[in-house]
Every structure is written in structure tokens, then in C-alpha cells.
Amino acid sequence: MQALLDILTNHREVAMSLAKIVAVLAVLLPMVAYSVLAERKLSALIQNRVGPNRVALPLIGGIPILGPFLTRLGFWQPLADGLKSFLKEDFTPAHVRKAYFWLAPALALVPAFMTMAVIPFGSFLGRERMVLADLNVGILYTFGIVSLGVYGIVLAGYAANSKYPFLGGIRSSAQLISYEIAMGMSVVPVFMLVGDLNLSKVIAYQSDGLTSWLVFKQPVAFVIFMVAAFAETNRLPFDLPESETELVGGYHTEYSSMKFALFFMGEYSNMIASSAMMVTLFLGGWTLPFFGLNATPNEDGAIWMGLAHIGIFLAKVMCLLVVFIWVRWMLPRFRYDQLMDLGWRRFIPLGLANIVVTAVILFLQAKQ
Amino acid sequence: MIIKRTELSWLERMYFPTLWSGLRVTARHFYDTLFRGGRVTMEYPEQRWTVPEGYRGAPYLVKDAEDRTKCVSCQLCEFVCPPKAIKITPPGPAVDPTTGNVEKRPREFEINMLRCIFCGFCQEVCPEEAIFLMKDYSLTGLSRKEMIYDKEKLLSLGGVHNDQIRKWKKKEAEAASQEAFKPE
Numbered sequence: 286m287q288a289l290l291d292i293l294t295n296h297r298e299v300a301m302s303l304a305k306i307v308a309v310l311a312v313l314l315p316m317v318a319y320s321v322l323a324e325r326k327l328s329a330l331i332q333n334r335v336g337p338n339r340v341a342l343p344l345i346g347g348i349p350i351l352g353p354f355l356t357r358l359g360f361w362q363p364l365a366d367g368l369k370s371f372l373k374e375d376f377t378p379a380h381v382r383k384a385y386f387w388l389a390p391a392l393a394l395v396p397a398f399m400t401m402a403v404i405p406f407g408s409f410l411g412r413e414r415m416v417l418a419d420l421n422v423g424i425l426y427t428f429g430i431v432s433l434g435v436y437g438i439v440l441a442g443y444a445a446n447s448k449y450p451f452l453g454g455i456r457s458s459a460q461l462i463s464y465e466i467a468m469g470m471s472v473v474p475v476f477m478l479v480g481d482l483n484l485s486k487v488i489a490y491q492s493d494g495l496t497s498w499l500v501f502k503q504p505v506a507f508v509i510f511m512v513a514a515f516a517e518t519n520r521l522p523f524d525l526p527e528s529e530t531e532l533v534g535g536y537h538t539e540y541s542s543m544k545f546a547l548f549f550m551g552e553y554s555n556m557i558a559s560s561a562m563m564v565t566l567f568l569g570g571w572t573l574p575f576f577g578l579n580a581t582p583n584e585d586g587a588i589w590m591g592l593a594h595i596g597i598f599l600a601k602v603m604c605l606l607v608v609f610i611w612v613r614w615m616l617p618r619f620r621y622d623q624l625m626d627l628g629w630r631r632f633i634p635l636g637l638a639n640i641v642v643t644a645v646i647l648f649l650q651a652k653q
Numbered sequence: 654m655i656i657k658r659t660e661l662s663w664l665e666r667m668y669f670p671t672l673w674s675g676l677r678v679t680a681r682h683f684y685d686t687l688f689r690g691g692r693v694t695m696e697y698p699e700q701r702w703t704v705p706e707g708y709r710g711a712p713y714l715v716k717d718a719e720d721r722t723k724c725v726s727c728q729l730c731e732f733v734c735p736p737k738a739i740k741i742t743p744p745g746p747a748v749d750p751t752t753g754n755v756e757k758r759p760r761e762f763e764i765n766m767l768r769c770i771f772c773g774f775c776q777e778v779c780p781e782e783a784i785f786l787m788k789d790y791s792l793t794g795l796s797r798k799e800m801i802y803d804k805e806k807l808l809s810l811g812g813v814h815n816d817q818i819r820k821w822k823k824k825e826a827e828a829a830s831q832e833a834f835k836p837e
Contacts, residue, residue: 330686331679335694615675 301413309401309417312599317553318363324610326359331614337362373542378445381539385444390540390547393437397554399430404561405485407571407595410588415571415595416485423484424476427562428469431517434555435461438519438526438536441548445539453535456621457519457526463628464516464523470636471509474643475499475566488570495574500567505639507567509632514559516628519552521613523624530618560605564598568605571598704788709771711789712764713811714804715782717819721752722808723783726759730775730784738768739775754825762804766792782816 293300322337329336337359345352355361377386403423407415420426435458442454476482478499479490491497500507516523527535537548564570571594619627664670685691695702704710717723731739742761752758775784789810794800802810 327683330683333682333686333691333693335692335696338696611679615679616672 302417305413305415305417309406310398313398313401313554313557314550315363316557317550318367320553320556320606320610321366321549322359322362323606324613325362327607327610328614331611340365367546370543370546375542375544378539380446382444382446385440386539387544389437389441389444390544390551391437392440393434393551394547394554396430396434396437397551397558400427400558401561403427403484404558404565405488405570406561406598408591410591410595414485415591419483419485421481421483424472424482424566428465431555431558432461432465434517434551437548437551441536441540442526445536447539449532449534450536450538453526453528453532453538456528457536460516460519460523460525460624460628463625464513464632467509467628467632467636468513468517470633470640471506471513472566473636473640474503474506477640477643477647478502484565484570487566488572491569492572498567498569503567503639503643505635507563509636509639510563510566512627512632514563515609515612516624518555518559518609520556520609522616522619524618525621525624528618556606556609557602560602560609561598563605564601568601571595573597702790704790708788708790709773709786711766711771711792711810712769712773712775712784712786712807713789714762714784714807715811715814716808717821718813718815719822720813721755721821722758722804723781723814723816724759724762724779725755725781725783726757726762727780729778729780733774733778735772735774736768736770738765738770739763740765753821754828755821759804762807763801764807765801766794767797767800781820782814785811785814787811 293303326336328334338357340359340361341352341356342361342364345355377383402417403420403426405414405416405419409415438457439454442450442452442457445451475487479487481487481490487499491499495501515521519526525535526532527537529535532538537545540548682691714722714724726741726743728741728743731737731741740761740763741759744757744760749758771786773786776786787810792800
């Protein structure tokens with residue numbers, strides 16, 4: 286204990302890193318919970334329904350207008366959902382492979398959290414950079430970690446030891462490998478333009494106003510990245526691993542209570558992570574080309590500016606989450622061959638062509 | 654019938670028309686639900702169906718306009734009831750002076766709502782028009798015992814039936830006229 290305190294007092298960067306990790310998790314976990322609520326509420330509105338509107342807290346529910354309004358909004362629903370998953374029976378079927386069965390949910394969730402480490406979610410707060418690890422190989426790290434996420438799903442399918450989860454796991458591995466390639470292809474032109482793999486540099490490149498945002502410079506790359514992100518997070522037009530109409534529940538058929546909740550949280554934190562990635566790569570990160578919010582504050586810059594940048598980043602991520610959610614209730618599921626066709630025969634050639642065209646343009650610009 | 658499958662155009666194979674129409678449909682529903690009252694959900698315990706005329710809900714006993722139990726304990730409904738949900742305890746030889754000229758009334762009348770199948774035979778068979786299938790369709794209780802409705806409960810739920818015929822009133826009048834009849 287004394288040693289730990291010594292480290293924290295003598296090594297400021299360790300203490301600050303720990304504080305930042307706690308802060309990021311404290312924002313991320315409620316965001317996961319509330320994106321589930323947003324999913325349910327938006328789907329309800331799209332389908333002419335009401336959505337969650339019952340959960341009320343004893344004291345706050347009694348406040349005249351606010352209480353009923355929050356209840357109507359389903360604001361406390363995530364609490365009830367979370368409590369439910371804790372209290373449900375954690376059932377392990379007799380036929381599963383126990384060790385893998387216990388390992389898989391953790392493996393599904395951890396990579397989703399780890400991707401958040403390299404994403405710059407703000408500029409400076411005081412003298413502290415608002416990124417957990419300012420890696421020079423940020424994007425490579427992300428790709429490495431994201432592709433680990435598939436192990437959780439494949440392992441869940443294998444551990445369940447029954448046919449539908451197994452099919453789900455197999456589909457997931459095929460799908461993730463295919464779209465990982467398209468995703469990798471799509472970001473190459475981005476880094477050709479920026480000239481650096483560090484994500485903070487990517488944001489610095491985009492801080493010259495709206496036209497410098499990479500979504501406008503590389504629209505094709507953005508589209509490919511976005512579609513691939515849908516596939517990687519198993520979201521609806523590509524949710525073949527889950528595919529409840531044909532595979533019962535896909536890879537998490539045999540799971541219940543908190544283990545199922547971990548898969549569920551993994552899916553949503555993956556959504557948040559890839560939204561954050563898209564914001565960083567294409568939508569200017571924490572910058573905003575109005576009110577002078579583009580400028581990187583110097584080391585002793587105003588604290589409100591740092592807070593504003595974090596707010597901008599979160600707002601952009603939330604907009605993308607709404608897109609994720611909206612698309613789920615808009616498009617039917619792809620057939621498996623269509624999915625493979627789209628990945629291998631459309632997006633990979635398109636990504637390659639995009640790289641070549643960008644290279645030629647950059648070459649011509651350099652010659653002038 | 655052979656359906657001719659048309660070749661998809663270049664644009665259609667790029668999924669763009671599908672994306673656009675999907676966005677249009679969902680956005681329209683979203684807008685309708687949010688701003689134009691397009692919500693179709695009925696929030697059940699607070700809002701309820703108004704059931705149509707002639708709906709066969711729970712059977713209750715009724716009183717007549719003079720606040721008398723119409724049932725005369727003939728036990729026809731008990732006899733006809735297919736699931737044997739009705740149990741009537743007849744009054745026995747004791748005469749109730751408060752009932753006037755009505756010869757009999759049930760000492761106890763129980764309907765087990767867990768057994769009742771809402772067929773309406775009791776209403777059909779009743780010679781006194783004393784039992785009716787009303788519009789209640791959601792009967793709930795915390796125990797099986799609670800779901801056996803006794804006479805007081807059935808009467809209070811059933812209310813008053815304003816019968817035009819007034820059989821027992823007529824009989825009373827007839828009896829009175831018999832008394833008053835003086836053969837010359």
C-alpha cells in the first residue's frame with residue numbers, strides 16, 4: 286500500500302494515467318448502457334411504438350414534471366436492465382466446454398475496451414493530454430486489438446458445443462476476416478495524406494476547418510470504413526453471427542445472465558469504439574471549425590476549452606451511434622453470399638483503387 | 654406462374670435505391686410517431702379496449718330495480734355450466750321475510766372465475782334474467798381463493814338490471830287482487 290502511494294505521488298504520469306483510465310471507463314460504461322436505451326427508444330419510434338417507459342425511481346419519480354418525464358423517456362431503464370442481468374440465474378448447460386465457455390464473454394468485451402486506449406478524446410485538460418496512450422502506431426494497435434475481438438465470438442460458438450452457436454462463430458470469423466481487409470485498405474489513403482500513423486497527428490491534420498476533414502477528402506474511404514465497421518461490430522445489415530431468425534441467437538444462444546450481458550456490452554462498446562475511430566479518422570476528432578475550437582490549446586490553456594473539446598468528441602460519437610442504431614432498424618439482413626460478395630468483390634477492389642488514385646494524385650501534386 | 658426476374662440496374666446493384674427508400678420509410682415512421690400521434694401502442698393497464706356489444710366477459714349477478722337479488726336459486730345455471738364453475742347453496746326451508754313474495758333466493762352463490770369459460774350458457778338458461786355476461790375481461794387475483802367470487806361480490810359487480818317485466822311485482826299485484834276478489 287505504501288509502495289503504491291509512493292508511486293502515485295512520485296510519478297505524476299502514472300497517477301494521471303490511472304485517473305484517465307478510470308474517467309474513460311466511467312464515461313464508457315454508462316454510454317454503453319444508454320446506447321442500449323437509445324437503441325430501444327429509437328426502434329420504438331421507428332416502429333410506431335412507445336419503448337421503455339415504466340421504470341421510476343422512488344424519490345426522483347416524485348418530482349412534479351421532471352420525474353414523470355424521465356420515466357416516460359425510460360431514463361432509468363438501464364438500471365433495471367443491469368440489475369436484472371445480475372440477479373438472473375447464471376446457467377451453464379451440461380454439454381458446454383466449461384473453460385472456454387467462461388473465457389469467451391471476457392474475450393468479447395476486453396478488446397472493445399482496449400481500443401479506447403489510443404483514441405484522443407480531447408485536446409488538453411490543464412497540462413494533461415486527453416488520450417490514454419499516444420502511440421505512434423495507433424492505428425496498427427487498433428487493428429490488432431479489434432481483430433482479437435472475433436476470438437470471443439468464435440470461442441463462444443465453439444464452447445457452446447451445439448450447432449447453431451457453432452455456425453454463428455464460423456460465420457463471424459469469416460465475416461471479420463473479410464471485412465478486416467477492406468477496413469485496412471480503406472484507411473491506407475488516410476495515412477498517405479496525413480503522413481503519420483499517430484492518431485493525434487491525424488486530428489491535427491484535420492484542424493484546418495471543415496474542408497480539411499478527411500471525410501470530404503476521402504469519401505470513398507469513409508464509406509468503406511463505415512460499412513466495414515458495421516460488419517466488424519456485427520450490426521444489423523451484417524449481423525449474421527447473431528442472426529436470431531435462422532440461428533436461434535447465434536454465438537450467444539447458450540449464454541444467460543451476466544455472461545450474456547458481457548456479450549451485449551461488448552457489442553455496444555465495439556460500436557462506441559468504432560464510432561470513436563471514425564470520428565478520429567474522418568470527422569475531425571475533437572475539433573470543430575467554429576468559435577475558434579479548432580486550435581490546440583497550449584499546455585496551460587483554458588480548462589473550458591479542454592472540456593469543450595471532450596464534449597465535441599462525445600457529441601460526434603453519439604451522432605454516429607444514432608446512425609448505427611438507425612441503420613439497424615432500416616435495412617434487412619444480407620444473405621451470406623451477398624455479404625461475402627460485397628466484401629471481397631466490391632469493397633476490397635474499391636479500396637485498392639482508392640489507394641492507387643490517391644497515390645497518383647499525391648504524386649502529381651508533389652511534382653508540381 | 655413464372656415470375657420474370659428483371660435484371661437489376663447498375664444503380665440498384667449498388668444498393669443506393671434500397672438505402673434511400675429504407676431511410677425514407679423509417680424517417681417517415683419516426684416523424685409520425687414523434688409528432689403526428691402515429692403511435693399504435695395501447696398502454697394497457699391505463700388504457701383499455703372498449704369491448705364490442707354482445708361481448709361475453711365475466712358472468713355477474715344482477716339486482717332488480719327494487720334492490721332485490723333476481724336469482725331464485727333454481728340451480729339451472731349450476732346444472733348447465735360446462736366447467737362446473739358455479740356453485741349455489743339453496744336457502745333450504747327457512748323463509749326470509751325481507752324478500753317479500755319472492756319464494757327463494759340463494760344463500761350462497763359462487764362462481765370460480767378460474768374455471769369459467771365465458772360460454773354464456775348460464776345467461777342463456779336463466780329463467781329470471783338474473784345472471785349476465787358483462788364486459789370485464791381481465792380478472793386478476795393474488796390467490797386461487799380470491800378468484801372464487803361470492804354472492805356479495807358478484808352482486809356488487811353486476812349492479813342493477815332495469816327489467817321492464819317486473820315479474821315478482823306483477824305476481825304480488827295478482828295475489829293482492831286475488832285477496833281483494835269478493836265473489837258476489
